[in-house]
Amino acid sequence: MSDSKSVRPRRRFWGWGLDSDALSAAEVAVVKALMSRLGAASAETRAPPQESDFALAAPRVRPPTSLADSFSATPHDRLNHSYGKSYGDSVRMWARELPNPPDWVAFPADEQAVTDILDWAHRANVAVVPYGGGSSVCGGVEPAVGVDYAASVSLDLERLNRVLEIDHSSRAARIQAGALGPELEAQLRPHGLTLRHYPQSFQFSTLGGWIVTRSGGHYATLYTHIDEFVQAVRMVSPAGVLATRRLPGSGAGPDPNRLVIGSEGVLGVVTEAWMRLQDRPRFRASASVRFRDVFTAAGCVRALAQSGLNPTNCRLLDPEEAVFSGVGDLPNSLLVLGFESADHPVRPWMERALELVRDHGGEYDAAAVERSMHPPESDGEGEHRKGAAGAWRDAFIRMPYWRDPMVGMGAILDTFESAITWNRFEEFYRVVREEVSDAIRRVSGRPGRVSCRFTHVYPDGPAPYFTYAALGTDRGDFGASLSAWREIKLACNELVTGLGGTVTHHHAVGRDHRSGYELEVPATYREALAAAKASLDPGGILNPGVLIDPRDRAVGITGVLGPRVR
Amino acid sequence: MSDSKSVRPRRRFWGWGLDSDALSAAEVAVVKALMSRLGAASAETRAPPQESDFALAAPRVRPPTSLADSFSATPHDRLNHSYGKSYGDSVRMWARELPNPPDWVAFPADEQAVTDILDWAHRANVAVVPYGGGSSVCGGVEPAVGVDYAASVSLDLERLNRVLEIDHSSRAARIQAGALGPELEAQLRPHGLTLRHYPQSFQFSTLGGWIVTRSGGHYATLYTHIDEFVQAVRMVSPAGVLATRRLPGSGAGPDPNRLVIGSEGVLGVVTEAWMRLQDRPRFRASASVRFRDVFTAAGCVRALAQSGLNPTNCRLLDPEEAVFSGVGDLPNSLLVLGFESADHPVRPWMERALELVRDHGGEYDAAAVERSMHPPESDGEGEHRKGAAGAWRDAFIRMPYWRDPMVGMGAILDTFESAITWNRFEEFYRVVREEVSDAIRRVSGRPGRVSCRFTHVYPDGPAPYFTYAALGTDRGDFGASLSAWREIKLACNELVTGLGGTVTHHHAVGRDHRSGYELEVPATYREALAAAKASLDPGGILNPGVLIDPRDRAVGITGVLGPRVR
Numbered sequence A, B: 001m002s003d004s005k006s007v008r009p010r011r012r013f014w015g016w017g018l019d020s021d022a023l024s025a026a027e028v029a030v031v032k033a034l035m036s037r038l039g040a041a042s043a044e045t046r047a048p049p050q051e052s053d054f055a056l057a058a059p060r061v062r063p064p065t066s067l068a069d070s071f072s073a074t075p076h077d078r079l080n081h082s083y084g085k086s087y088g089d090s091v092r093m094w095a096r097e098l099p100n101p102p103d104w105v106a107f108p109a110d111e112q113a114v115t116d117i118l119d120w121a122h123r124a125n126v127a128v129v130p131y132g133g134g135s136s137v138c139g140g141v142e143p144a145v146g147v148d149y150a151a152s153v154s155l156d157l158e159r160l161n162r163v164l165e166i167d168h169s170s171r172a173a174r175i176q177a178g179a180l181g182p183e184l185e186a187q188l189r190p191h192g193l194t195l196r197h198y199p200q201s202f203q204f205s206t207l208g209g210w211i212v213t214r215s216g217g218h219y220a221t222l223y224t225h226i227d228e229f230v231q232a233v234r235m236v237s238p239a240g241v242l243a244t245r246r247l248p249g250s251g252a253g254p255d256p257n258r259l260v261i262g263s264e265g266v267l268g269v270v271t272e273a274w275m276r277l278q279d280r281p282r283f284r285a286s287a288s289v290r291f292r293d294v295f296t297a298a299g300c301v302r303a304l305a306q307s308g309l310n311p312t313n314c315r316l317l318d319p320e321e322a323v324f325s326g327v328g329d330l331p332n333s334l335l336v337l338g339f340e341s342a343d344h345p346v347r348p349w350m351e352r353a354l355e356l357v358r359d360h361g362g363e364y365d366a367a368a369v370e371r372s373m374h375p376p377e378s379d380g381e382g383e384h385r386k387g388a389a390g391a392w393r394d395a396f397i398r399m400p401y402w403r404d405p406m407v408g409m410g411a412i413l414d415t416f417e418s419a420i421t422w423n424r425f426e427e428f429y430r431v432v433r434e435e436v437s438d439a440i441r442r443v444s445g446r447p448g449r450v451s452c453r454f455t456h457v458y459p460d461g462p463a464p465y466f467t468y469a470a471l472g473t474d475r476g477d478f479g480a481s482l483s484a485w486r487e488i489k490l491a492c493n494e495l496v497t498g499l500g501g502t503v504t505h506h507h508a509v510g511r512d513h514r515s516g517y518e519l520e521v522p523a524t525y526r527e528a529l530a531a532a533k534a535s536l537d538p539g540g541i542l543n544p545g546v547l548i549d550p551r552d553r554a555v556g557i558t559g560v561l562g563p564r565v566r
Helices: A027-037 A075-080 A087-094 A113-125 A181-191 A207-213 A294-305 A318-322 A345-358 A366-372 A390-408 A420-445 A478-498 A514-520 A523-536 B026-035 B074-082 B087-094 B112-124 B179-189 B207-213 B292-303 B319-324 B349-361 B367-372 B390-408 B422-444 B478-498 B516-520 B524-536
Strands: A104-106 A126-130 A151-155 A163-167 A173-176 A231-237 A240-243 A269-276 A283-291 A313-317 A333-341 A411-417 A449-458 A463-470 B105-108 B126-130 B149-154 B163-167 B170-177 B232-238 B239-244 B270-276 B285-291 B315-319 B331-342 B411-415 B449-458 B462-471
Touching: A027 A390, A075 A104, A075 A269, A087 A390, A104 B315, A113 A126, A113 A151, A113 A231, A113 A269, A113 B112, A151 B170, A163 B390, A173 B149, A207 A269, A207 A449, A207 B516, A240 B170, A240 B179, A283 A294, A283 A345, A283 B149, A294 A333, A294 A345, A294 A420, A294 A449, A294 A463, A313 A318, A313 B239, A318 A333, A318 A449, A333 B026, A345 B349, A390 A411, A411 A478, A411 B087, A411 B478, A420 A463, A420 A478, A420 B315, A463 A478, A478 A514, A523 B239, A523 B270, A523 B524, B026 B390, B087 B390, B087 B411, B087 B478, B112 B126, B112 B149, B112 B232, B112 B270, B126 B270, B170 B411, B170 B478, B207 B270, B285 B292, B285 B367, B292 B315, B292 B331, B292 B349, B292 B462, B315 B319, B315 B349, B319 B331, B319 B449, B319 B462, B349 B367, B422 B478, B462 B478, B478 B516
Parallel strands: A104 A151, A126 A151, B105 B149, B126 B149
Antiparallel strands: A163 A173, A173 A269, A231 A240, A231 A269, A283 A333, A313 A333, A313 A449, A411 A463, A449 A463, B163 B170, B170 B270, B232 B239, B232 B270, B285 B331, B315 B331, B315 B449, B411 B462, B449 B462
C-alpha cells in the first residue's frame, strides 16, 4: 500500500491544474492588472506550498490486505485529496493549514473493489469521501471534522474512466463514473458523438461528480444541468447496488434517478451511468450583443428564454463581468448568444433571436453574425472553442488557473451562483451586489469588486453567477483572509436564500452552502432524505458533514463547524 | 355530515363522464362496428348500474364534529369515490361488485381542513385515499383491502380549484391542486396564458393528480410529462408541510420536487403548486404523413426526435391504431406531426421536419400542410382542437366515453403504455403485440385486437401506447371478464418490464402496475422510498396498497391481493 495507485499526471495538490501547468505571460499580466485594480501595493506572491511543508500523521487504521491493490497513503495522494478547489481550500493550503487529511486514498480498479471498500468501511466505522475529480468548490470532498470515525478514506475512481458501451441508435453510452471530461469526450469522438457537458471544471471533474452535484454545463437553456442527460445510473451503497433501468422516460413513481442526482456522495458511490449523447454539431451561429443597460439586457434574455428558440448559448455579462472577462466595453453589458445543431442550419433561429434583440435595443455586428454561419465549421478537436463565443470560453476554462497565484498575493476571490424567478430578479441583482460589496468592505476593510453573469436561463428566471474579488491582506495573513472569506460566504448564503433564490444553481451544497440549504429546503424534505440515507447508508459513513448529516447535525463551513441545528 | 359537500355536476359513478353525458349517434355506430369487429353476436348492453343496486354498509367511524363541514357519506359520493376509471373498475361496477367502499368522502374547503383531516386520520388509524379527479386507470384511488384500518376516507379537493396568483413576468401561476383541467385553463385564459397539459382525462383529472402520477400531456417531445412544468409544490403530510421554493432551477441536493412528483398520494396530499405556463400559441403547422411500413415510420420518428426540432406533436399510429381511431388507411401507418409557437412562425421547423419525412419515404399532402400554416389561427376557446391533428384529438378526448357501454356489452378494453430505448424498440413492438394477442386468446378463448401508437417520443426512444380489445363473454359474465382482464394485465406487466421497458410511461403505478414496478425499480430504491414515507407518514395511513406499501407488502391488483414479496 506504500505506492500511489494513481496513474494520472500529477495534479497540483494546492490548487488548480497539473504540477506542470503555468500561466502564460499574458495571464500573468492580467493577474497583475487585477491585483492593481484591487488596490494591492504589489503583486508579489509568497512561496507556494510544497509537500515538505506538511507533516502528515500516520494513518489511524490499516485496510485489510485483500484491498491493498486499492489503497495509497503517499503524502502527495493524501495532500491532493485533502481539499477541493474552493478559495477556502486554496487559502488553507497557502496557510499550510491541514488538520484533517484523509488517512488513505483508495483507487479501486473496478466496482467490486468499491463494494469491498464500502463493506470494510461500514464494519470498521471508517468515513468514506467520494472524491470525484476533486474540483468541488463548496467543501464537498474533505474528511469530516467534529465526528468520531476510526479513520477517513478518500475514494477516487480515476481507474474507472472508460466508455464501456455505445448504443448508436438511442444515442447513449455507458460510461464509468471516474472518467474526466476530456477522457470521455476522447472516447466518444471517434463515434461522432459527444456528451457536450462543459462545466468550467471540465478538465478536472468526472462524470460521477457531475451527476451527484447536478453540474451545470454547456447548454444555456433547456438542458442546463447534467440531470437531463442521465438515462440510467448505477450506485453502490453500503445497503447494496441501486441500478436504475435504461428508459427514455417513465412515470413509475418518483424518478429513482433523481434521488441519486444531486446526492453529493452521501447515499452511495456512482460507478457508472448510461448517458444521453448528442451528435457533434455541424451548424452554428453566434452573436455578441451590446446593451446600454443591464436590466434592458435582462429583459431581452427573458424574451429569448420564453421564445421557445432555446439558444445553446445565452450568457449575459454585466459591465463589471465583461471587464473581468477581458471582453468589456464599458458601460455596456454583453450578451453572448449562440445556436448550434447537428441536424439543420440555425439561421432561422438566429434571425428570430436577433429580431428580439433589436426589439430590446441590443446592438451587434451583423457581418460578424453572418460570418459565424459560413461555412459550417469542421468537426475538429477544438470545435466547441470557435466562433464569437470562443474567446470568452477559452478565458472561462482558464479562470481557475489564475486564482491560486492571486490567493498567494493576498486576494480573496470567489464565486456564487443562484437562480431566481424573473419577477424578483431586479431586486435580487441590486441587493446582492450592494450587500456583498458591503460585506466585503465590512470584513476586509476595503472595497471589492462584484460582477455578475447569467450562466443559464429559463423561461421563469435566470441563473445569475456572481464573482467577487477583494484584497484580504497585503501582509500574507492567510488566516485572516480565510476568516474574512468565511464571513462573506455565510453572508452570501443568507442573502441569496433570503431574497428567494437558491443557495446553489450548479456548484452543489457540500459544507459551505449548508447554512443556505437549511433555509431553502423544507425540514420535512431533509428528514425524508435523511431517512432515505439511513436506509442506504445505515452506518452513516458516506461523506459525513456534506448536504445533510443525520449523525452530526452541525451546519459547517469548510474547515469549521457552525451552529448546531434542530 | 349527511349531505354531499360536492358542488360539481354529478359524475357517472360507474364510468366516464357526467350523469348527463350520452354518446352521439355516430359514436353509437362506432361502438357497434367495433363490437362487430370483435365478433360479438350482438351489441346489446345490460342495464347500467344504478345507486340502488348497491347496499352500502354504514360508515365504521364518525369523524369529529369539528370536521363536519368536510365530510359526506351520501351513497352517490361513496359510490363515486369507490373506484377509479380503469376497465377493472368499470367491470366491477357492471358486476355490482363493491366490497370495500370508502366510509366517508372528505371535501375539505381549504388546506387547514386537509391538515386537520390528516391529523385526525393519523390518530384514529383511518386510511386516507387522495382521490384527485378519480380518473386513475391503475387502481390508484380505491381503499385498501387486506389491511386493518379503522375506516377509510376518500379525500377530494374539488373545493380547492382556484388559480390563486399569477406571475406574468415569470410566466407562472399558483394553482390549487383540486382544479380540473378545464377549470384551470378557464382561469388562465383571460391572462393569455395556458398550462397546455391535455391528458386524455383532461376534463376529469386535477392538477394535483397530474403531479403525483407524472401525467403525460400535450407535448410529444421535450415536455412530455407534467414534471417539467412544476416550479414549486406544496404537500401536506402527517409529519407536516413540505413546501418547495419557487425556483427556475437549482442544484441544491436531490430535487425535492421530484420526490413529490410521482408519489401517488403515499407521501402526502398536494394542495397547490406553482406551475410554469405558456403563452397561448399563435403559429402552427401540421402534417399527416403516411408510411407503408411501421418500422420505417419509427425510423423517421427517431430522426425527428433526435433532430432538435422538438415537434409539439409527433404521434405515430400503427395501422391497427389508425383504424381504431377512425383515421385508418390500411396498410399504412400514420404520423401526426405538428409544431406550434407563441413567438414565431414555425415554417422553417416544419420544412426541415418534412425533409426528414421525405428522406424516410413518408407521404403527405403538401397543400394541406401549407393550409395549416395560413393564416395564424385565432386564439379562441377551442384553439387546441383545430388543424390536421384536431379530428384525432377530438376522438382522443371522447374515447373513454365509449368504453363503459362496450364493457356492458361484454368487451374487454384496456390500454397500457411503456417507453423503451430505440435499440430495443422493434423487438419490443413485435413481441408485445404477439404475446398480448396470445394472452387474450388464452384467457378469453378468442382473438383480440392489439394496436399501438407513440404518445411521446424522446431522442433515446419512443413511448409506445398499446390498446387492446377482446370479447370477454357474450353472456354478460362480468366476473369472468374481470378475471380474464386481471390475467392479461399481469401478463402485460411482466412482458413490458421483461423486455426492458417501463411498466408505465404516464398512467402511474397504483395497484395494477406494482408487479411490474417491483421488477423495474431496484429494491434498494424502494426501501429508500419506504423510509422517506415512514418519515412523512409514520402511521402509514396514506393511500395504502399503492406504489409501495411498507405496512402491507403484498403486490395487489385492482380488487385483489397478489403474492407477498420480500
